[in-house]
Amino acid sequence: MADAWRWKDTIGDVAERPGNWNIWGYRSSNGLGFHEYLQMAEDLGAEPLFVAHVGMSEKDFAPMDKLEPWIQDVLDAIEYANGAETSKWGALRAKNGHPKPFNLKYVEIGNENGMGYSWGGGTRQDYLPRYQAFYERIKAAYPSIVTIANIHTEPDVSAEVVDEHYYENADWFFKAAVDRLDKYDRKKPKIYMGEYAVKNDGGNGNMRGALGEAAFLTALERNADVVTMTSYAPFFTNPEWQRWQPNAVTFDNARVYGAPSYHVQALFGSNRPDVTLPTKLSSSALPVPTFFAVAGLKKDKGDLILKVVNSSDKAESATVQLEGLQGKLGKGICTTLSAHSLTDENTFDQPKKVAPKTSDLPAYAVGCTHEFPPYSVTILRWTRN
Structure with missing residues (x-):
């Protein structure tokens, strides 16, 4: 608790910020403080x-009767982000x-607390009363703030959104992509997929991991009525201080490169639809699925976006059949991220060994076929005529 991050120590003159030692084994200068983050x-x-x-x-708790300073701290943080210039913390902002409010909308109550095994410490029984105390005070002061629980609190306590974290092997993600979220009870809270990555067999950021995460993202996008937000983790690492692998972006004082997982995030993020469309695939009897797809539509221009993941070692030729299409789809762009091996990784010496490549996509024709390379993530994006 003595090393806890305190947002009030991260604002103002950088030279006067005390910094703090963190659980990852290095000191943070807090040069990127709360204000800079906003x-x-x-x-x-x-x-x-x-x-x-x-x-x-992990090591100690603030007793329930000593929780008030912690609750007030988050209320002050919200005031700093959103308060009027006439308020105490809004004036400091x-x-x-930054005279205008930042319009902070989301506050998560804790991080990996109450899981019984994580660095957040404690059990479910320890976390729930604390969550409830924070929830009630935040909602009383700022009703429009969306609160996020860091574990599933239901049925004991209601929650608006729940943060789920997954660090598993690639096969777990391939299997989870098929039906894990499709079967999620829609009466339960929404989900923020706050941390996920292929960990156990992802190397230092290899193609196997990228494929597992891409397959999982097709499920998250397909179930966008439940999954409100996602964020890959961890994102940045410096090899001199690396404490975890894989990471999306690796940098030193002069160089930087993105892992295949980074390119997956960039591709999905830059090709995010406004509307998700129903997608049907031919059934497969494989114990671990290897072919995944999700489709969507952009409302502004009518672009149709089809994302396909082929994690097998063979190219797959598939027929693309659109039902209920009104009008015509013109030419588009095909973007492909592929590798020769599941263990392929990018490095400082080969920063673009695995990188997206684009090609022209012919205008859509009924029953058109497309060949998806082995070990690949493909984005087919047609424009509306």
Whole structure:
């Protein structure tokens, strides 16, 4: 608890920020503090998410009757992000260069607390009363804030959104892509897939991991009525301080490269539809599926986007049949991320060994076929005539 991250120590003059030692075994200068984080999200057009410390850690807890300072801390953070210039913390935000509110919408109550095995510490019974206390106070002060529980609290306590974390082998993700979320009870809370990556057989960021994650993303996108947000983790690493693998982006003082997993995230993010369309695939009897697809539509221009993952060692030729198509789809772009081997990785010496390639896509014709290379993620995007 003594080393807990305190947002109030991360604002103001960088030279005066005390920094803190963290559980990953290195010191953080907090040069990227709370204000810079909010500013970065605004500049990127992304939604920031603040994670509230609930007074729990692996080694010690704040007793329930000593929880008030922790609750007040998150209320102050929301005021800093969203408060008027006339408020205490809103005035400090304005002084630091941002008079207008940042419009923070999401607050997660804890991180991996109550799981019984994680660094967040404690059991479900330890977490639930703390979650409830934070939830009630946040909602009383800021009803529009969307709160996120870090474990499934139902049926004991209601939750708006639940954060799920998965670090498994590739086969787990391939299997989970088929029906795990399709069978999710729609009466339960929405899901924020806050951390996930192929861990056990993902090497230092190999193609096997990228394929498993891409397959999983087809399921997350297909079930967008339940999955409100996703975020890959971890994202950045410096080899001199690496404590976890894989990571999406590796950098040092002069160089940087993205792992195949980074390219998967970039491809899915830049080809995100507004509407998900029903997708049917021919059934397979394989114990671990190898072929996955999801389709969607952009409302503004009518682009049709088809994402296909082929994790097998053979090319797969598939017929694309669109039902209920009105009008015509013109030429488009095919973007393919593929590798010669499941163990292929990018490195400082070969930063683009596995990288997306684009080609022209002919206008859609009824019953057209497309060959999907082995070990590949393919995005077919047709434009509306």
